[in-house]
Amino acid sequence: MFVVTPLTQTTCYICRTTSRLTCLKCRPRPTRSRRKYTATTTGTRDRHAVSCCTVRNLGLGPGLRFHTTRMSSTGVPEYDVCIIGGGIVGLATAQELILRHPNLKFAVLEKENELALHQTGHNSGVIHAGIYYAPGSLKAKLCVEGLKLVYEYCDKHNINYERVGKLIVAVDKSEVPRLEELYQRGLVNNVEGLSLIGPDEIREREPYCKGIKALVSPNTGIVDYGEMARMFGKHFKTLGGEIHTEFDVNAFRQVNESESSTNKGLKCPILVEGKHGKTVRCRYVITCGGLFSDRLAQLSGCEPNPRIVPFRGDYLLLKPEKRHLVRGNIYPVPDPRFPFLGVHFTPRIDGSLWLGPNAVLAFKREGYRLTDFNISDTINALSYRGLRKLAYKHLIFGMKEMYRGFVKSAQVKQLQRYIPDLKPEDVTRGPSGVRAMALGPDGSLVDDFVFDMGSGDIGRRILHVRNAPSPAATSSLSIAKMVADKVQDSFSL
Template identity: 65%
Template structure:
């Protein structure tokens, strides 16, 4: 599939650049990027000295030491809107273009190549929300109850994620993770995590002492830690966009800007419409568009309960919107952190705790906290949506979520720190 790459000239007009295979070819410099979307890049350089390039265009590029010298990866890509024509009728429609929807659509079309598939996404681009708004960690499967579905899927999923990234040349780093105990009261919980990880078949787990902690993370202090070398980091949005490419290459259709407002049985009688017999379900958008299908799979992320409700099913369990805030280390301090550093989880709260996480762009994040949000996709402090706020205040909603809200209230003071 061909791709057009543009830079903006001084007159703010797009200037085309040359594309060779899947990379932009510049003198002495290769820049790798997803080659299946149109991309606007505000500037480029022919300077082959990596330190100068990163200093000059730090908002666009970053050097990844795990890759070969003179290779840069775009850090902030501005995707132009790609409005792909979706079919008006298909066998299977997947509602939701995040990582769950894209992975599900990809797997379904690979298993059932004789069926027609359409994926519908309400945003102009794919994988804009929870898929990219997270710590970007590939977890190894330490935390979950042995034998549970979550434990089995996490361990197997981590292995499959690494294999897929290798197959598709998606950058990742197996930088490992330390779960660090700083007080003696935490040691029994740390050892319990170690035993749990062994039962879950997590590879190469070990308990290390204070000296070994300093060897792994020179600026980290603790009395004991659980070392998980197979924990890694990746850009999950890039993984998701690669899923989208696989889906399209297998014959799948993607429709963006399609916000599902109703999922129902078609109203045509058998006498008036044969389409009503073959494609009995109709998905309507907020703009009046319709897609007919035989089966619907909803993967709506933060809107899963509402999609369930408009399809005639129960909206329970309700989504409780929380926002996580992060701090970012100054670039000159990134050397302080080599891998993921986590605290021992506090059993009173359903969170893993505030942690240090290196990112694929070279930055280091500290977070997240957990703050009740007044908008489901509200990433800023003052983001507000009247319907989301009303849902949060409804008596029935509070009754269903009283335990979760009590946790929220007990953690409010963290948001001010």
């Protein structure tokens, strides 16, 4: 490996820009005896020169360092840290780590051919304010902080978003005490701008909405989290990181002796193996595997619990000619008896409006269609004692959710509690998402962050993010800071 780290100021011969990074675009071609400075591109060994003009335009500052791919003598790429998972949490973590440790070599390994295709790409797009979560909890803290970081990041990098606000609406008197409790919870969590309003003010904000009282959250917004995650990846690459797509990890092995041609001793002892013969070597690994986080953890000797059980949510789409019925986010008052939030109205950054979702067991971990089925995933879920206990506890609720998934008018009936003018013919079938629910063996939902390390020499070098609960997308930048702190404590980078 070599790292471009000029120690003196250099003036470009043509553009006259002064920078600590020699301008490779404008300066004369190096002679054959001089080593060409390059920055690696994503997922390949192709290389391109980077100019000081480019560095200045990206706003990355004079301390930028560019790396080449470090290769072992057998041609296997070597890194200091590999992050497994190209969703929003994995990419935010990769970006945070490379900013903190610019002298280290990082890579992201993603099993698909594109980034952010699963939970991130099927997210509702809501920027949550932090109202729902227990005061003093990590979820509350990270969400409130994360909302501010999302808006700052989007402003800095010209990512489109809207502060459309949210109404949490009580439609009958039994819901009012829970609504008022939410209001107090939000104040304790330092959520800004909250207020309680009555029927007249509800109609002013949402003319077609019916309710007797509502909680207003003006800072709740919407964004395309897929676009945001891809921007994380772009910045990670610009800072010298590499992203390997179509790298489906299926094993971790310890290398007994170093194969590096430039280092002595055991420099990169972890061999990460993927399907189709793909391999990389590294010192440390962080997994942010989402729907497969439990299986990745077991590869390094971790316990199987908590188990990830996939739940699919099916949305309806409001027809464009009926878009006037809803202006912003309209949410129900959550019922603590049930594990899911309930149907809601969600405007999207592309102008569409999603209605729903329901919540049913998915028979495939990445099964977004009603007919998607994987026998291994199904047996894994149904044989789990935790899921059976959860299903038994909420049997009636689960059957109703399944019915609403098949019968569109049943789902519309739930939505009509808030928008009475909505009719079944006003909606069409929409997209679906699959949520990774972490369940304990007693059937309880794991509502907190779970980090894990396996056994033996390999396990001590691998940190698993086994559960990053909702609202993980809103909290992604604050989660990344927490994970980076955890990595520092665990690995002493």
